[in-house]
Amino acid sequence: MRLYVLARNPTDSVTEGFLPAARELGLDVTLLTDHPEAHQGGLPGEILGSLEILECDVRDFRAVISRIAAHHSPGAIFTNSDHLQTQAALAAEYFGLPGKDWRTALRTKDKAQMRRHLAAAGADAVWSAELPAGRDPAGLTTLDVPFPCVVKPREGVASEDVVLVEGPEQLVRRCAEIQARRPGAALVIEEYLAGELCTLETLGDGRVRHVLGGFRTEVSPPPYFIEERMTFVPAHPDAVVAQVLAQLDALGVGFGACHTEFVVAAGRARLIEVNYRAIGDQCDLLLAQLLGIPLFEHILRTHLGEPLPSDLGARSDGRARLDYPCARSTGTLTAAPGRTEATAGGVHLTYRPLREVGEYHELHGTNRDFLGVVRATGTDQSAVDRAVADFLAAHHWEITP
Known part of the structure; x- marks a missing residue:
């Protein structure tokens, strides 16, 4: 086949x-x-x-x-x-x-359409506005924008050109800057959703849906949203999961893998974005290892038309953390650790460089500033955290202007 x-x-x-x-x-x-x-x-x-x-x-x-x-x-x-x-x-x-419904794929990719659809379905209402490609952002000053707000490309990925804005003048300036970099891109302006940033990882075949756990995400200080640390959560609170799944149902999500980002404040879960695919940045590789299941084979089997088992046989005792050392300035990477694979104290640690020594890069304020990925798995979270902290303390990454 x-x-x-x-x-x-x-x-x-x-x-x-x-x-x-x-x-x-x-x-x-x-x-x-x-x-x-x-x-x-x-x-x-x-x-x-x-x-x-x-x-x-x-x-x-x-x-x-x-x-x-x-x-x-x-x-x-x-x-x-x-x-x-x-x-x-x-x-x-x-x-x-077999495949995903193209309408669902479109409404999850298009962040403005996702907001409109969730509001129309009564699932959640988030203040948002759309700035079409080429439109003068000065027109946004006539809107009753709730500040602080977030500006993002309507169909962007990986925190690229996602920025927190504090007032009208800054809003116009930030939109103009993004338009200069992305002349053909429409932008979305939406209210800032405060709370603990989390993810939910799901896998379905259109008939059964498995929740694989999720992550707590720590991001860089404002105004950018660079994911710097991911800590595995075997199970979010049932009430939170139910809220997220209800919003995914409203969007029509249920086939194959889905990586959903949301915030929780006072027990209320609100979607940030829905990525209708497996989680990336090596979290999916970690997830397969941690759960002890052939995750990638399961995902492909759904697209082959094969039903998922009612029980994936996933382990529930795994704990994990990923850290992403980031560039803090433009320049050439002149010192960095190489590939590492080590097991000690019940923790397996892997480091993979994402940028080679000698490479010059501009500073982007996005996930493209990642220098590498440290990922560790075990059964004790404190031991996992110590292993990652010790690795980061023992190595350095040097950027020369």
Whole structure:
């Protein structure tokens, strides 16, 4: 059976998760991408040797359908990209294959549409406004904007150009700055939702839905929202989970993997954004290890039309933490630790560099400032926390202007 995977740039989720899982399932895999050279140069030999890579404008669902129709008959169409969920869903529907509802994929990707849909469904009402691409942000000063507020690209990802704004003049200035960087992007302005930032990770087949746990997220100081630390939560309070799931139901989310970000204040859960895919930044790799389940195979099986088991057999005693050392200035990385794998005191720790020594980068104020990922798993949270803290204290990352 042939699996078509839609991708843009290479990610750890695809390279270390989904492609090996597809090989374990015995699938023939064709990768459709608009960045073929990046995948050919970044994949390990054992994966690359069994993979077919075809160039395609994967942002256009018509190009995807045409490329597949002129090639081998598809058995499944899948993507873990934020940018390509609607395209993959439309292609799967065209070929009569299992997949996400394209309407749901669209309304979760489009942050303005998500707010409108939740409000219309009576699930939650968040003050928000949309600034179309090319529109003068000065017009926003006529609105009754609740400050502080958050400005973000309508279809953005990974905290890029997400910023907290304190007043009208700053709002106009920040919007203009983002428009200069993203001339074709519409922006969303919405009320700031205070509370503890968390995630909920779910997996469903349209019939049964499993809650895999979640994370508590610590972000950088305002005005940006860079995720600096993720601590695994085996189970959020039942009432909180019920609120989040009710809002996902209102959106129509229930097939495949979903990574939902929300805040909790005074027991009330409010969605920040819904990423209709598996969690990234190596959290999915950690989750599979921590739960002791073939997570990536399960996700692919749903797209093959196979039902999920009523019990995934996941462990519940695991504890974990991820830290993301970040660049604090523009410059060249001149010192940093290398890849690390160590087990001590019942804790398994992994460090993966995300930037090579000698590379020059601008400062972005986003997840693109990550220098590496430290992830640790065990059964005792205090031991896990100590292992990560000790690793960070024993190493340094140096940026030279």
